[in-house]
Amino acid sequence: xxxxxxxxxxxxxxxxxxxxxxxxxxxxxxxxxxxxxxxxxxxxxxxxxxxxxxxxxxxxxxxxxxxxxxxxxxxxxxxxxxxxxxxxxxxxxxxxxxxxxxxxxxxxxxxxxxxxxxxxxxxxxxxxxxxxxxxxxxxxxxxxxxxxxxxxxxxxxxxxxxxxxxxxxxxxxxxxxxxxxxxxxxxxxxxxxxxxxxxxxxxxxxxxxxxxxxxxxxxxxxxxxxxxxxxxxxxxxxxxxxxxxxxxxxxxxxxxxxxxxxxxxxxxxxxxxxxxxxxxxxxxxxxxxxxxxxxxxxxxxxxxxxxxxxxxxxxxxxxxxxxxxxxxxxxxxxxxxxxxxxxxxxxxxxxxxxxxxxxxxxxxxxxxxxxxxxxxxxxxxxxxxxxxxxxxxxxxxxxxxxxxxxxxxxxxxxxxxxxxxxxxxxxxxxxxxxxxxxxxxxxxxxxxxxxxxxxxxxxxxxxxxxxxxxxxxxxxxxxxxxxxxxxxxxxxxxxxxxxxxxxxxxxxxxxxxxxxxxxxxxxxxxxxxxxxxxxxxxxxxxxxxxxxxxxxxxxxxxxxxx
RNA sequence: UGGGGUGUAGCCAAGUUGGUAAGGCAGCGGGUUUUGGUCCCGCCAUCCGUGGGUUCAAGUCCUACCACCCCAGCCA
Numbered sequence: 001x002x003x004x005x006x007x008x009x010x011x012x013x014x015x016x017x018x019x020x021x022x023x024x025x026x027x028x029x030x031x032x033x034x035x036x037x038x039x040x041x042x043x044x045x046x047x048x049x050x051x052x053x054x055x056x057x058x059x060x061x062x063x064x065x066x067x068x069x070x071x072x073x074x075x076x077x078x079x080x081x082x083x084x085x086x087x088x089x090x091x092x093x094x095x096x097x098x099x100x101x102x103x104x105x106x107x108x109x110x111x112x113x114x115x116x117x118x119x120x121x122x123x124x125x126x127x128x129x130x131x132x133x134x135x136x137x138x139x140x141x142x143x144x145x146x147x148x149x150x151x152x153x154x155x156x157x158x159x160x161x162x163x164x165x166x167x168x169x170x171x172x173x174x175x176x177x178x179x180x181x182x183x184x185x186x187x188x189x190x191x192x193x194x195x196x197x198x199x200x201x202x203x204x205x206x207x208x209x210x211x212x213x214x215x216x217x218x219x220x221x222x223x224x225x226x227x228x229x230x231x232x233x234x235x236x237x238x239x240x241x242x243x244x245x246x247x248x249x250x251x252x253x254x255x256x257x258x259x260x261x262x263x264x265x266x267x268x269x270x271x272x273x274x275x276x277x278x279x280x281x282x283x284x285x286x287x288x289x290x291x292x293x294x295x296x297x298x299x300x301x302x303x304x305x306x307x308x309x310x311x312x313x314x315x316x317x318x319x320x321x322x323x324x325x326x327x328x329x330x331x332x333x334x335x336x337x338x339x340x341x342x343x344x345x346x347x348x349x350x351x352x353x354x355x356x357x358x359x360x361x362x363x364x365x366x367x368x369x370x371x372x373x374x375x376x377x378x379x380x381x382x383x384x385x386x387x388x389x390x391x392x393x394x395x396x397x398x399x400x401x402x403x404x405x406x407x408x409x410x411x412x413x414x415x416x417x418x419x420x421x422x423x424x425x426x427x428x429x430x431x432x433x434x435x436x437x438x439x440x441x442x443x444x445x446x447x448x449x450x451x452x453x454x455x456x457x458x459x460x461x462x463x464x465x466x467x468x469x470x471x472x473x474x475x476x477x478x479x480x481x482x483x484x485x486x487x488x489x490x491x492x493x494x495x496x497x498x499x500x501x502x503x504x505x506x507x508x509x510x511x512x513x514x515x516x517x518x519x520x521x522x523x524x525x526x527x528x529x530x531x532x533x534x535x536x537x538x539x540x541x542x543x544x545x546x547x548x549x550x551x552x553x554x555x556x557x558x559x560x561x562x
Numbered sequence: 563u564g565g566g567g568u569g570u571a572g573c574c575a576a577g578u579u580g581g582u583a584a585g586g587c588a589g590c591g592g593g594u595u596u597u598g599g600u601c602c603c604g605c606c607a608u609c610c611g612u613g614g615g616u617u618c619a620a621g622u623c624c625u626a627c628c629a630c631c632c633c634a635g636c637c638a
Contacts, residue, residue, distance in 0.1 A: 011575075011585080041638080215638045241566090321568090327574055418597080
């Protein structure tokens with residue numbers, strides 16, 4: 001009996017199996033305690049989201065706990081800005097951590113453990129240079145050789161280590177190493193470095209320390225000190241597990257110690273999920289910051305308009321396994337659309353306006369139509385939209401010579417102006433260059449509200465905006481933009497929006513407009529779910545915007561016709 | 563040439579002690595529809611990296627091989 005039994009929607013995975021096993025054997029008295037341990041050296045991205053959802057999700061599922069721990073053992077890379085951003089992003093995803101910790105809070109304890117190791121004869125101070133250590137480590141196929149300093153006495157090691165801490169030695173002149181086996185087939189076990197001398201101000205401990213513990217020494221002990229039961233990390237740490245176990249088993253201080261479990265990190269098509277590359281984009285100002293809507297960071301997609309629920313759903317759907325894989329970005333978009341479809345109010349907007357004049361509509365008349373915000377959910381309410389003789393429609397919604405399967409406006413054809421009237425195109429007006437500048441129509445007064453008593457159907461339904469009442473909003477749309485190639489090439493659009501729709505759109509638009517840079521995430525009913533700068537997701541390859549469904553569909557129709 | 567991992571459809575991914583290949587995304591076909599959206603229905607692995615073997619029966623067991631990923635930071 002376990003928590004997964006009550007829902008058949010929970011996908012089984014090897015980590016859940018391990019937890020079930022551990023619960024069955026009462027390994028931790030039934031406890032489940034995980035942790036999400038980022039190094040605060042950058043912003044969180046979708047790859048981290050997978051880990052966050054896994055760790056926090058498992059804790060929720062098994063009524064356990066999950067800590068947020070900052071793995072801040074390398075002061076030269078870490079900053080307070082990053083810890084603030086990380087806390088915000090985890091919260092935004094909707095998770096609450098049981099405790100917040102910092103590896104740096106354990107520096108004293110870790111130091112004591114190191115001295116204990118020295119006393120046990122399991123660690124020694126090595127005076128060799130980094131270069132010497134590297135060359136004597138051997139290669140993948142040949143054993144390394146022992147350091148000439150490997151057999152120092154515990155007393156000498158202790159003295160040297162204390163002097164390292166006291167700051168008596170220059171950076172890089174000495175390290176503390178575990179005494180394990182220089183011929184171990186696992187490279188990680190060839191007397192790994194435990195402490196290095198590094199005079200760098202730490203974002204929290206400032207200049208208190210000049211020696212800092214390495215990941216392999218810190219991580220397992222931090223887990224153990226927090227009574228973590230399941231230490232979940234990515235595949236590249238598989239080789240480190242042996243050392244993780246060695247440290248905890250050698251110290252013998254933790255009867256109920258944690259065990260490490262590795263899973264494959266997330267790869268997404270068209271998307272860069274490498275902190276190294278992302279930080280490069282930011283530093284080279286290829287993007288306007290970590291939260292640029294084009295970035296695959298949590299803060300970037302937040303600005304892009306992705307709901308956190310969608311990200312969590314995505315993380316659940318991709319599963320957890322040990323096989324390296326690349327998830328199709330379309331799955332993420334599907335999750336986003338699914339959320340947005342239910343929650344987004346629908347409004348009308350025109351991005352590329354074409355004037356439409358209703359010849360038989362009274363000159364100064366203005367009608368108001370009550371239009372629902374959501375076609376399937378009345379709880380979204382409705383708003384009043386003004387209608388008049390002169391309107392704007394989307395340029396793409398008219399074709400003078402429509403191909404087959406084009407259902408919208410064309411000469412002589414009748415279509416519906418959404419929630420307003422049926423109109424029939426009577427005339428096309430062009431300028432001297434042949435460009436269509438205006439469409440003339442007649443309307444049928446008996447079709448008020450957008451339906452006909454005689455039951456006649458129209459194939460197309462168009463968005464419209466009253467020219468008299470329209471508000472123009474400057475928006476910036478990133479379209480088919482590839483960061484690597486041309487970061488500044490964004491297209492500016494003037495969108496015409498019904499005044500009543502403005503408040504809806506502004507809610508999405510404002511953060512972006514305020515920064516005068518970002519894309520926007522709003523819901524133009526006609527264009528699909530959100531246009532935002534959804535066209536782009538830090539692409540490595542050209543990508544067609546899958547979320548602007550209208551364009552997509554149209555492209556498909558064109559393709560079919562050859 | 564060492565060690566640690568992984569291989570099920572275009573992409574993810576279930577598959578518990580061997581019993582006759584879930585589900586999702588994408589795609590295709592059809593229906594509903596005041597969004598070319600949503601929703602609904604149908605189709606989409608004679609086969610589980612490959613070759614042998616055990617068995618009445620193998621994705622699941624044995625064996626050999628192949629492919630890909632990770633490891634030689636005083637990064638995490």
